[in-house]
Amino acid sequence: MEDREGGELPAPAEAEKRSWLAGEVAQWQKEGLIRDDQARLILARYGLAAAGTAASLGHRRIAQALALLGAILVGVGVILVVGANWESVPRLLRLLLLMALIALFYASGFVLAHSRRSHPAIGRALILLGSLIWGASIFLVAQSYHVGAEGGERSAILLWFLGVLPFVYILRSPEHAALAVILLWFWYGWTLGDHPARFGTSPPYLLLVTIAGAALYSAGWLHRLREELAPVGGVFLYAGLLATLGGIYGLSFDIYRSNSYETSSGPDVFLWGLAIATLAAGFALSAAVWMVSRRRGGADRWESVTVAGVVMAGTVCFIAAATSTSLEGVRIPAIIVANVVLLALESGLVALGWHRMRPDLVNLGLAAFFIHLMTRYFDLIGTMLSGGFAFITAGLVLLGAGALLERQRRRLLETMAGRAVK
Amino acid sequence: MKTWFTVIAAAQILFLGAQAAYYEHWKATGQTIEIRVAPTDPRSLFLGNYLLLSYDISRPPRQGLPPGSVRFDRLPDGTRIFVELEPRKGGAIITGLYTRRPDPPAKGRVYLQGRKVFDRINYGLERYYIPEARSEAASKLQAALAQTKQAPVITVEVAVSRSGQGMIRRVLVDGKPLDF
Numbered sequence: 001m002e003d004r005e006g007g008e009l010p011a012p013a014e015a016e017k018r019s020w021l022a023g024e025v026a027q028w029q030k031e032g033l034i035r036d037d038q039a040r041l042i043l044a045r046y047g048l049a050a051a052g053t054a055a056s057l058g059h060r061r062i063a064q065a066l067a068l069l070g071a072i073l074v075g076v077g078v079i080l081v082v083g084a085n086w087e088s089v090p091r092l093l094r095l096l097l098l099m100a101l102i103a104l105f106y107a108s109g110f111v112l113a114h115s116r117r118s119h120p121a122i123g124r125a126l127i128l129l130g131s132l133i134w135g136a137s138i139f140l141v142a143q144s145y146h147v148g149a150e151g152g153e154r155s156a157i158l159l160w161f162l163g164v165l166p167f168v169y170i171l172r173s174p175e176h177a178a179l180a181v182i183l184l185w186f187w188y189g190w191t192l193g194d195h196p197a198r199f200g201t202s203p204p205y206l207l208l209v210t211i212a213g214a215a216l217y218s219a220g221w222l223h224r225l226r227e228e229l230a231p232v233g234g235v236f237l238y239a240g241l242l243a244t245l246g247g248i249y250g251l252s253f254d255i256y257r258s259n260s261y262e263t264s265s266g267p268d269v270f271l272w273g274l275a276i277a278t279l280a281a282g283f284a285l286s287a288a289v290w291m292v293s294r295r296r297g298g299a300d301r302w303e304s305v306t307v308a309g310v311v312m313a314g315t316v317c318f319i320a321a322a323t324s325t326s327l328e329g330v331r332i333p334a335i336i337v338a339n340v341v342l343l344a345l346e347s348g349l350v351a352l353g354w355h356r357m358r359p360d361l362v363n364l365g366l367a368a369f370f371i372h373l374m375t376r377y378f379d380l381i382g383t384m385l386s387g388g389f390a391f392i393t394a395g396l397v398l399l400g401a402g403a404l405l406e407r408q409r410r411r412l413l414e415t416m417a418g419r420a421v422k
Numbered sequence: 423m424k425t426w427f428t429v430i431a432a433a434q435i436l437f438l439g440a441q442a443a444y445y446e447h448w449k450a451t452g453q454t455i456e457i458r459v460a461p462t463d464p465r466s467l468f469l470g471n472y473l474l475l476s477y478d479i480s481r482p483p484r485q486g487l488p489p490g491s492v493r494f495d496r497l498p499d500g501t502r503i504f505v506e507l508e509p510r511k512g513g514a515i516i517t518g519l520y521t522r523r524p525d526p527p528a529k530g531r532v533y534l535q536g537r538k539v540f541d542r543i544n545y546g547l548e549r550y551y552i553p554e555a556r557s558e559a560a561s562k563l564q565a566a567l568a569q570t571k572q573a574p575v576i577t578v579e580v581a582v583s584r585s586g587q588g589m590i591r592r593v594l595v596d597g598k599p600l601d602f
Contacts, residue, residue, distance in 0.1 A: 095442050099435045106431045114423065134434050141438060143551045145445040146590040152546060163434050170426045196499035196539045268500050 022048050026227075034357075064121040068175060071125035075132035091144060098137045105130035114171070128175045131167065135160035135183075154194070157187045168232055177235035181216070185243065188212060197268035200325040203334070206250040207318040208275055211282040213243025214310045218285035221303075225292065238364075244310060245345060245368050251338040252372070253379075256331040267322065275322065282311040299355045306348060313341075342372055350412075359413050366409050373401060448589055452581030455532045456594075457547075458513025459576040473550040473593065475578065479505065479516050479534075480542045491519045497538050504533045504586055505543060513577055523586065535586035547580060547588050550600075563600075
């Protein structure tokens with residue numbers, strides 16, 4: 001009996017052996033003996049995962065990226081062409097045209113990616129294209145009836161998200177997960193930012209983004225526990241991580257000084273409802289992560305404690321900030337705490353990447369640290385220098401710090417690679 | 423997987439049909455009311471690919487409303503408002519403001535839903551989309567409007583659904599429908 005990559009296993013008890021191997025590989029990954037890509041290659045060798053050699057894996061990724069790029073370009077093109085000539089086509093015909101296009105892309109994509117599996121990358125890109133055109137169609141139909149102002153566009157984005165979400169799970173598609181996350185963040189940010197009833201100051205908004213990010217990170221973490229949902233979980237995890245870092249980064253600025261929204265009459269039921277839903281999601285998901293990680297121990301436990309800590313501290317700060325009209329009194333401590341927390345998260349991310357042999361986490365942590373460092377430099381020192389001198393000094397600092405950080409990053413990754421070989 | 427994929431894909435496609443059918447029904451059966459576009463600055467009407475519209479009824483009167491009406495300036499931002507309108511030649515006028523939809527309005531009057539945004543009411547009727555292919559015609563009309571000695575009367579014919587939501591049926595310039 002030979003698998004798809006040529007690895008051989010004796011026929012008797014084959015299923016049992018494969019199951020044993022899958023369990024062992026998962027354990028090796030957990031213990032940091034092998035990296036994710038190595039685990040995929042081992043599993044692929046015995047037909048337990050869809051992956052090839054390192055070279056074919058690279059080619060496949062390029063093909064996937066090209067197909068996705070193509071899908072996005074075609075999608076944008078179709079939307080622009082249809083949008084531009086919208087009124088010159090009879091209303092019913094243009095609706096039928098859009099419906100037919102979506103059906104065509106979905107059907108052909110599904111056949112290529114899932115039925116015949118002859119061109120999975122192109123097939124998945126076509127399905128994504130169908131979803132992009134579907135979303136754009138909601139806007140085009142509404143636009144042709146002049147409906148869409150006063151929150152209508154936001155509702156359309158939410159509808160688009162709700163329509164796309166089932167595909168994340170049915171197809172286990174990371175592309176759809178990315179689309180869903182983008183739509184959800186877009187809707188969330190827009191709704192928070194555009195709602196006429198407002199909190200008295202801006203920190204509550206950034207705290208909500210931070211907590212929502214932690215909730216999404218937790219959701220991603222939980223998804224990754226199931227092998228078939230791991231790619232989707234990865235997307236949620238990164239999106240959550242970026243939002244959390246972004247939220248705390250925003251809080252590290254001097255935004256506590258004045259009451260920005262003096263004309264507002266304060267938050268209403270809707271805004272409080274959205275905030276409470278965010279906090280509830282943060283608590284529920286981070287608690288679930290904490291409970292699971294207690295059984296697993298090690299770095300997982302520290303990770304879950306950090307996520308739960310972000311949610312709990314964020315909630316306390318949110319309640320305090322949302323119910324205050326001025327934060328002038330806590331301005332300096334708040335800026336210091338936000339910077340310290342951000343620094344701790346950046347260091348934690350590098351440490352987690354190092355422990356799990358994940359260069360992507362190390363890179364993300366270092367990139368966040370670099371941006372943070374440069375921002376504080378411009379805030380504190382850059383403003384003291386005048387004119388061109390400030391630019392020259394800033395440029396030199398940027399080059400020096402960048403080179404230093406890059407050298408350290410490479411060293412770290414080389415050491416990680418050395419650890420993996422041993 | 424195939425079954426669920428087909429179900430969701432079909433639901434998405436049918437949704438578009440339902441969306442269009444809903445709007446069509448609303449447009450055809452909605453109660454008609456004409457509201458006047460506020461003559462603030464006609465030159466700025468044609469922004470991008472849509473007309474940015476503001477109405478006389480966007481700013482409610484401070485006085486003269488019946489006793490049951492709410493005080494607009496005391497409402498928090500974002501509050502949903504039902505505006506009672508009385509049709510008049512050249513544009514409807516506000517005859518009442520309510521935060522909950524009251525009993526059916528007096529004969530001939532219409533409730534239009536809006537939301538308080540600072541000192542004005544947004545009705546969701548603030549945009550009239552212009553197809554890209556007609557943008558040149560729109561520019562010509564804009565230039566013609568700017569040259570007229572007397573400011574034209576611009577009104578909007580609105581189809582109001584049972585729930586009080588409005589949809590622009592057409593835009594009228596001095597009583598003539600805008601051909602976009």
